[in-house]
Amino acid sequence: MDGAPSNLDPARASTIYANFLAVNLYDTLYRYKYLARPYELEPNLAESLPQISADGLTYTIRIKKGVYFVDDPAFPQGQGRAVNAQDFVYSLKRHFDAKTQSQGAWLWQKRIVGLDKWKENGSNYQQEVPGLRALDELTIQIQLTAPYPQLIHTLTQGFSAIVPREAVAFYGKELAVHPVGSGPYRLLSFNNTAAVMERNTRFRQEPFSLESEGFNPNLQSGYGLQQLEGLVPPFMDRVEVEFIAEDAARWNAFIAGELDFVKVPVSQFDQVLQSRDPPTLKPSLASDFHLQASLESGFVHTDFNMADPRIGYHPDRVENARNKALRCAIIKAFDWEKRNEIFYYGMGQVFAGIIPPVAPEYDPDQNKIAFARDLDAARLLLQNHGWSAENLPELEIGFTSSVTERLMFEQFRSFLAEMGYPQDKIHPLTFASYGDYAQAYLNREVMLMTIGWTMDYPDAENTIQLFYGPNASPGSNSANYNNEEFNRLYRASSTMQASASRTKIYREMNRILIDDCATISGISRRLILLWNRKLALLPDRSFLGGHFFRFAGQRENRQGTKN
């Protein structure tokens, strides 16, 4: 993996890396089908999809019988006990206990009846939460304050994984390095460079069925999946996951045969690919490796801080209009093609607005003019609104201090220079770590910030909420965007289930945002994944997933190291 989780506690599984490990070491109620594209939900620990009441407020979920936690000293006599509905209730309650330092509470904030109150009353676990109950050993009932169509998606994430209270009591903070779950794997060792997992022999026996996982023989043959039919996952005895953030080192390790599965760093794309569109492997590699090129489930965009009167909202109407013109000019001067070409090998997909290509509500016929570069129009905008080299504001671009980010900044500066923006008025604002960067923009101190967002579930609501007024910093609306119409439409659509009319509303909101020029957005990067042909596997990195991993198998009988 190209990053390391710092913490394996599911309540803190906020990065792709942590989530990957969390969903393989613990159980979640739901997951996505291994092979179905676009993604389809599949019961995991749950028996079936939830029963939802007519008003959309009550969810009843039954969980499977005979599921056990791994053996661990936390349990009496070291024997893992059966998982029951109370465990789920407990796991969710944990997020609302300050001691947990949860990073996932926002998923259920103010959504479940009585849960926020429970926290205010001191997070007493003896107390019942009316909206989160175990009706019996195997049945869970959730009461919502308002319809929340994305609830079931949240139940696929590592945040919702089932944690036994004995483990929390026994390990306390060290739960982060001593996972005790009921997932397909159990942990052998973990440090900041690697995690080693082995098959959990007590995992539920559920034979692999190609059909129920949504196998498409036209697109998905040739990966050796058919031979795994009927076998019981997980198929690997032992897995080593190495955390190698440095592209060079990771690539070297892969080439040297130390890794069986890798995300190819962008700098190696031209060494690896024979052709870009469609992506195919060089013949020398094709004999040993499989390739998958897919767009990430997220995107990168640069926000303007609308709360900053130098570039955003201004109390004076004329100034406000001038600022908007400046922003629109900057957006028009941004050369997406060049950015894509240099940093993403031309394989990213550029789109206008904030509904990325991987979201179901994406509009492929979207107006491409919105992100095509137009220097003349940019200059005209500046001229018409009285901007000149003398009175243009000093721009501060925030980013974390890394080689790539710095080069991106220099490129951005050259883009603006071509429009006539004086180079010495554009300054880098560097931060040594992501935490510091986050602190600054969450405190509204950064004028322009580049942010990457990974979607939590396949629903554009997840990206649209990034510009919902009340979500302003320290929430995830880092642009501090606030448009009345946009907000109204958001509230109206938030309780709607996925439908054509909802999609229409989302697209309308996207248009409003594009017109307001609040963000330079965006590009979805393409991920090139390579894996050894000896592995029968079809990976998926989307939606903070990792559920696919239990289905990874060997084509030959050989103990291997992976990833």
Place this chain on the structure above:
Amino acid sequence: MRSIVQQLIHGLLLILGVTLISFLLMVWFGPDQTYTLIGKNATAAQIAEVRHQLGYDQPFVRRYVDYLTGLATLDLGASNSSGEQVTSILKRTLPISLALMLPGFIIGNLLGMALGLLAAFRRGTWSDRLITGLSVTGMSISFLIIIIALQVLLSTPYGLNLFPVRGWQVDSISSYLTYVTVPTLSLILVTLGYNTRFYRAIFVEESSREHIVTARAFGASPATLMWRHVLKNSLVPITTRFMFSIPLVVISGSLLIETYFGIPGIGKVSFDAITSGDQPVLKAVVGLTAVLFVLIQFVADFIYRAVDPRIA
């Protein structure tokens, strides 16, 4: 001649000073870890909660005193990022750093000693000039350049491709050797220049002492002189240097090697702690290094005075 009590006080003052300065730097002014620990869409209330958990809202003096007491009682707490007990982190990483750095350190020094001896022995000749020239060259190459070059030459298909690029999956002698070779080579190459010069200077210094010069005038063979007298008398500065270098090399020097080669040792752990602001880990590392350093100074001082009574 300072009394033991005076030295103890001196040492204590030193520890206080180190802890105070590092506390100021790394804790008071250091990065705020709150923002790495909160999730997406945090509310102001949640942020305040996390800050409280991390202890940021307490006054400076209180936090400093807590730090000192924790250090004294060896109650070092748990890492904020990973939750692991600091003592277990130390137990896990220190052996790795030692196993990583010691071979290079020892070989580098022995090689430096040998070359320095040779150069001093044949001073003024072409071999001396060659060695000196090489060591100056060695001193002029940045550590980073050596690491990158070695990695390309030894671990990639552009070179020999014999060794792993990074990592530390050590469970046997052979795996230890595969993982430790490239870092050790880099360490040796980087320090060889300095070591050779240092040892050459010492040996030259010693061999120009009057008793040596006189012995030579009387026809004593240079070899015996070198071995028996020069080396012996040089032992004191050599040992002190060794002792002073060890904590610094292991903790500070290992930082770059470990971050580059991805080795989970104490250098990398402390660097990660600095960049993320994980205070419990930082406090422990700095505090213990200070104590260690003071102890070593004590011992070195003692040895020095015991061996050479002229020095007071």
Place this chain on the structure above:
Amino acid sequence: MIIQRVLEQSVGFLRSDHERGTVRDGTWSRLKQDRTGIIGLFIVTVFFLISLGVLLGFLGQGWSAADGGRWESASSNHWMGTNLLGQDIFQRAIFSTRTAFEIGVIVSLLSTLLGALLGALAGWYNGKPRKTWIDGGVLWLTGVLDSIPFYLFVAAVAYALQGWPWAMHVAMVATFWTATARLVRAEVMRIRSREFVLSARTIGLPAPLILFRHVLPNTLHILFVQATIAFVAAIKTEVILSFLGLGVQDSVSWGLMLAESTQEVLAGHFNNFLAASLMLFLLLLGFNLLADALQDAFDPRQAAL
């Protein structure tokens, strides 16, 4: 860096037994005869002139223009090819000379001055009743600073002063001054008992006057050598800091070029690496040769060894 400092301390200790020359007697002629020293001086001068050229706007001004293709190889347009963005590597390497000199000069000057000042004060007041705490204080400070692992300290300072372009300089000055201070202190203690000082004190000249006009100038040989050593250390530290992301923020430096190159070399693009390494190596070599020559010129007894 640490190792270098321990080295200096130990050797300095050894040399304390010898008589020391000062800047005046015969130094210059010895320097002129030292061939490697002249080479070093020559290299340093060339680099200095280059950095001056950059400062005045003659050289390396195209370092940030992204007008080439990606990773072009050497051509008449771009003498050493281009990097990922299409920026000219040669121009960047030349511009980095100015960055290097700026850091080197500032850090070596400030750290030497600070070290000289504190060292002189400590050496002068050592053992003097009621005022020996000054000496004690300075010694304590040097002890404390030396006990903190170097890179951790520098990284911590760079973090604490984040975003401020001088953070790196402050961090380096804060640690480099101790070596100079120790040497100056020892020297001052030695000079203190020399005749001309004793006579000055008998006459009744005030201590600061004696210190600054008579004693310190006699430490110039130490200061010169330390300054060159500090310059070397500063540049080397900057390389590592920039690699870690804590060094130069805007503009370009060899450290940043090397950091860029770590990814590039694995894709087979070596130009960035070679350009930065070569320039860096030459400058450091020049300074090291110069430092050696200076040391030998100031202390002829050592040179004869």
